Amino acid sequence: MTSNYQADHYVAPIDETPLLATDSVRTDQAPLSLWAEAWRKLRRRPLFIVSALLIVLLVVIALFPGLFTQVAPNDNCDLQFSDGAPTAGHPFGYTFQGCDVFSRVIHGTQASLSVGVLSVIFVLVIGVTLGALAGFFGGWLDAVIARLGDIFFALPLVLGALVITQLPFFKDNKSVWTVVMVIVLLAWPQMARITRGAVMEVRNADFVTAARSLGVSRMGSLLRHVLPNALAPIIVLATMELGVFIVAEATLSFLGIGLPGSVMSWGNDIAAAQPSLRTNPAVLLYPATALSITVLSFIMLGDALRDALDPKSRQR
Amino acid sequence: MKVPHMTTSKISVSEAGASDVKPLLEIRDLAISFATSGGEVQAVRNAHLTIMPGETVAIVGESGSGKSTTALAAIGLLPANGRVSGGQILLDGEDIAGAPEKRMIELRGNTIGMVPQDPMSNLNPVWKIGYQVRETLRANGRPDGPDDVARVLAEAGLPDAHRRAKQYPHEFSGGMRQRALIAIGLSCQPRLLIADEPTSALDVTVQRQILDHLDKMTTELGTSVLLITHDLGLAAERADKVVVMYRGNVVEAGPSLDLLRNPRHPYTQRLVASAPSLASRRIQVAKELGVESEDLLAPSEASPGAAFTGTTAQHRAQQGKDKPEEVLRVENLSKVFKLRSGIGRSADFTAVDSVSFGVKRGTTTAIVGESGSGKSTVAQMVLNLLPPTSGRIVFDGVDTATLNSREIFAFRRRVQPIFQDPYGSLDPMYNIFRTIEEPLRTHKVGNRASREKKVRELLDQVALPQSTMQRYPNELSGGQRQRVAVARALALDPEVIICDEAVSALDVLVQAQVLNLLADLQANLGLTYLFITHDLAVVRQIADHVCVMEKGRLVETGATDDVFDAPQQEYTKALLNAIPGASLMLPPEVATA
Numbered sequence: 052m053t054s055n056y057q058a059d060h061y062v063a064p065i066d067e068t069p070l071l072a073t074d075s076v077r078t079d080q081a082p083l084s085l086w087a088e089a090w091r092k093l094r095r096r097p098l099f100i101v102s103a104l105l106i107v108l109l110v111v112i113a114l115f116p117g118l119f120t121q122v123a124p125n126d127n128c129d130l131q132f133s134d135g136a137p138t139a140g141h142p143f144g145y146t147f148q149g150c151d152v153f154s155r156v157i158h159g160t161q162a163s164l165s166v167g168v169l170s171v172i173f174v175l176v177i178g179v180t181l182g183a184l185a186g187f188f189g190g191w192l193d194a195v196i197a198r199l200g201d202i203f204f205a206l207p208l209v210l211g212a213l214v215i216t217q218l219p220f221f222k223d224n225k226s227v228w229t230v231v232m233v234i235v236l237l238a239w240p241q242m243a244r245i246t247r248g249a250v251m252e253v254r255n256a257d258f259v260t261a262a263r264s265l266g267v268s269r270m271g272s273l274l275r276h277v278l279p280n281a282l283a284p285i286i287v288l289a290t291m292e293l294g295v296f297i298v299a300e301a302t303l304s305f306l307g308i309g310l311p312g313s314v315m316s317w318g319n320d321i322a323a324a325q326p327s328l329r330t331n332p333a334v335l336l337y338p339a340t341a342l343s344i345t346v347l348s349f350i351m352l353g354d355a356l357r358d359a360l361d362p363k364s365r366q367r
Numbered sequence: 368m369k370v371p372h373m374t375t376s377k378i379s380v381s382e383a384g385a386s387d388v389k390p391l392l393e394i395r396d397l398a399i400s401f402a403t404s405g406g407e408v409q410a411v412r413n414a415h416l417t418i419m420p421g422e423t424v425a426i427v428g429e430s431g432s433g434k435s436t437t438a439l440a441a442i443g444l445l446p447a448n449g450r451v452s453g454g455q456i457l458l459d460g461e462d463i464a465g466a467p468e469k470r471m472i473e474l475r476g477n478t479i480g481m482v483p484q485d486p487m488s489n490l491n492p493v494w495k496i497g498y499q500v501r502e503t504l505r506a507n508g509r510p511d512g513p514d515d516v517a518r519v520l521a522e523a524g525l526p527d528a529h530r531r532a533k534q535y536p537h538e539f540s541g542g543m544r545q546r547a548l549i550a551i552g553l554s555c556q557p558r559l560l561i562a563d564e565p566t567s568a569l570d571v572t573v574q575r576q577i578l579d580h581l582d583k584m585t586t587e588l589g590t591s592v593l594l595i596t597h598d599l600g601l602a603a604e605r606a607d608k609v610v611v612m613y614r615g616n617v618v619e620a621g622p623s624l625d626l627l628r629n630p631r632h633p634y635t636q637r638l639v640a641s642a643p644s645l646a647s648r649r650i651q652v653a654k655e656l657g658v659e660s661e662d663l664l665a666p667s668e669a670s671p672g673a674a675f676t677g678t679t680a681q682h683r684a685q686q687g688k689d690k691p692e693e694v695l696r697v698e699n700l701s702k703v704f705k706l707r708s709g710i711g712r713s714a715d716f717t718a719v720d721s722v723s724f725g726v727k728r729g730t731t732t733a734i735v736g737e738s739g740s741g742k743s744t745v746a747q748m749v750l751n752l753l754p755p756t757s758g759r760i761v762f763d764g765v766d767t768a769t770l771n772s773r774e775i776f777a778f779r780r781r782v783q784p785i786f787q788d789p790y791g792s793l794d795p796m797y798n799i800f801r802t803i804e805e806p807l808r809t810h811k812v813g814n815r816a817s818r819e820k821k822v823r824e825l826l827d828q829v830a831l832p833q834s835t836m837q838r839y840p841n842e843l844s845g846g847q848r849q850r851v852a853v854a855r856a857l858a859l860d861p862e863v864i865i866c867d868e869a870v871s872a873l874d875v876l877v878q879a880q881v882l883n884l885l886a887d888l889q890a891n892l893g894l895t896y897l898f899i900t901h902d903l904a905v906v907r908q909i910a911d912h913v914c915v916m917e918k919g920r921l922v923e924t925g926a927t928d929d930v931f932d933a934p935q936q937e938y939t940k941a942l943l944n945a946i947p948g949a950s951l952m953l954p955p956e957v958a959t960a
Contacts, residue, residue, distance in 0.1 A: 060621030062631040257792035266779035
């Protein structure tokens with residue numbers, strides 16, 4: 052060839068790109084598990100910080116309502132204050148029955164939160180167990196569990212709850228527990244579905260095959276390898292459902308098929324505020340706002356968790 | 368040594384005319400940086416390369432070296448967070464590094480074509496092949512009738528192009544899809560074609576066909592090619608010039624043969640020494656320890672100087688002294704899968720068809736085949752994870768089908784697997800200590816303190832620092848994870864290790880490291896390997912015996928050297944010829960320099 056570029060044999064100066072030992076292990080950083088990594092991502096997100104603070108506040112209110120108000124919610128209701136405007140010591144005013152709104156909102160937190168938390172716990176136990184078994188073993192077990200779930204899945208919450216609460220047992224024993232049972236009965240299939248999908252994704256991973264060829268039993272590999280790796284979507288869904296269940300309780304209570312009137316809850320208070328909606332909307336506003344903030348903080352927390360636990364965003 | 372591809376392109380250069388040919392593409396001092404959450408990261412620094420009209424230039428480097436990034440910058444398709452932060456990309460003298468998107472759209476397809484890496488994901492599954500070709504033609508203002516589409520596909524070597532154009536991607540094999548992508552890349556007769564690992568997802572024989580055809584087409588059209596590859600042998604065989612990139616820098620560039628024979632930069636020297644396609648002999652660790660090569664086949668006289676670690680290994684070696692017997696024997700093994708082909712109907716698919724072979728203690732037997740040859744199914748059956756349809760697997764004199772569950776548990780201790788995907792085979796929730804400890808815990812070996820001691824020993828054996836114990840798999844590189852997988856497999860002092868494509872996913876240098884480690888361990892512990900791979904070059908480096916499989920059948924078996932030097936079957940010959948760079952095979956003195 053005439054041109055001289057063919058003969059060029061360029062070599063970079065060696066000090067410019069010094070050779071590294073092939074494949075050396077990083078030792079400059081602390082070890083990082085999945086959870087540690089998620090936490091590092093989370094703690095810098097405003098979404099997480101705000102929602103987590105709100106949830107901590109709500110939990111404290113639910114456990115120690117006495118810290119926030121000295122006024123007993125039911126004892127000194129006086130009809131002379133019916134639908135009264137806020138006064139000193141009663142910042143949110145009075146209900147139709149003349150009870151202190153602020154105190155009722157504070158004391159209502161406990162019922163709402165406990166319905167949410169209890170429902171989520173039972174949904175997790177039932178949904179994760181059935182979903183994991185269906186996803187891991189497949190075959191007829193999967194078919195039976197999937198169809199069973201579909202039956203409950205097809206029932207809208209309110210309609211289903213209307214039917215179930217008319218059963219004599221539920222009619223006679225209205226309490227926090229019956230509301231939880233209704234919600235769990237209608238909500239477990241979604242958790243089972245998510246778990247089933249997550250488990251199916253993991254069950255064929257090489258590390259599960261590796262564990263099996265080490266001699267780990269099928270159940271052992273499900274519990275020790277598959278489930279921990281399928282946990283992320285389950286946690287996200289559980290967080291969001293906590294908020295959803297609190298709304299469900301309020302809806303049922305509002306319709307009169309939820310908590311009995313003797314239990315103080317935001318749903319009951321919203322229902323009780325109906326007659327005075329025109330004259331004193333504030334009575335409705337405060338429990339409704341408390342409900343919204345609670346639901347919002349759980350859904351925001353779920354969102355933040357989803358981003359932090361997203362396997363796609365993990366470094367390899 | 369002849370290099371046919373160099374001559375062809377030289378002709379086309381001289382055809383292009385004058386002695387003062389101007390470069391088609393010239394990259395000068397290119398710097399590319401990515402904005403990440405951790406700040407600006409420099410992916411490429413000071414890259415420079417020149418492509419003359421009609422010339423083929425290959426960029427070689429390991430993953431993360433910046434080779435693909437450089438090519439993407441040339442066609443203006445950097446990811447949204449990446450930008451050219453310095454230097455020039457001159458196409459025909461025009462700097463396109465900072466060119467507006469409108470200009471780049473004009474250039475793409477017409478002037479610069481691209482063949483992407485993965486044929487499986489780069490065709491849109493919801494559109495017919497013909498439509499996808501027509502889309503390209505139309506976007507570049509070319510005639511786009513059905514005949515034009517068929518002509519483009521036919522030129523890329525797809526027979527019966529009219530009918531093929533009406534099919535969907537899922538009806539095509541991997542090789543056919545790659546041909547369709549080449550057809551799309553070359554449909555508008557660009558002057559420069561960027562081929563990013565165009566064949567790394569394909570079997571070697573298909574790879575050869577595709578590259579031959581690509582060569583032919585680009586020579587006819589006088590197209591310049593920028594070939595991105597991780598395979599030095601392939602680059603040297605196909606390109607006029609090779610550019611070696613390392614950590615974002617061009618470390619060496621030159622005419623391919625010259626670069627291959629006289630690598631000057633230490634990185635290139637390392638790369639040449641490790642390239643499996645260029646090596647011509649087995650890794651002889653034992654020899655260095657003072658053992659004669661015949662002993663590799665019979666570890667009975669294993670060197671007394673070799674370091675035995677476990678007592679089991681010592682015991683085993685003494686046992687081996689008396690009888691170098693077959694530890695594993697596979698007889699007429701078959702596996703038939705039922706494929707559902709409609710309600711109530713099913714078709715039989717014979718994945719493994721009456722395969723027989725034996726594995727001697729302390730040796731390495733490789734099963735080689737292309738995808739779909741049934742080699743991995745054999746591995747699954749030998750591991751007792753999949754029941755055979757017929758035939759026997761005899762391990763240490765016992766038919767594994769007759770084992771009860773307790774005996775299978777004991778069998779698992781003696782036969783361990785290492786899998787292909789270093790990212791998938793370690794549980795991401797387990798730290799390295801728990802991962803390696805798991806087999807010991809499962810088999811209730813020792814107490815916590817003794818298990819920890821054993822884990823530390825194992826990490827030493829696979830040359831990982833003991834501080835790795837507290838880390839998680841996502842903090843390790845592919846090669847390190849594979850070494851952890853080796854350590855886990857070794858934890859129970861197994862006799863046989865089944866390596867299912869254990870090094871296929873690794874970069875060349877790391878692959879060489881792991882192969883050396885495996886050879887070391889074999890020499891020291893008297894291990895027996897059954898090595899499943901598609902890569903004949905790797906077979907040559909590690910195996911004593913080789914079984915070639917094609918479509919479920921065993922077509923040829925024999926000692927590795929015999930098979931490589933005098934292959935008996937057409938299929939084996941085709942496989943051997945398809946190893947890229949085989950014709951450039953270097954004498955060992957160079958390869959070990």
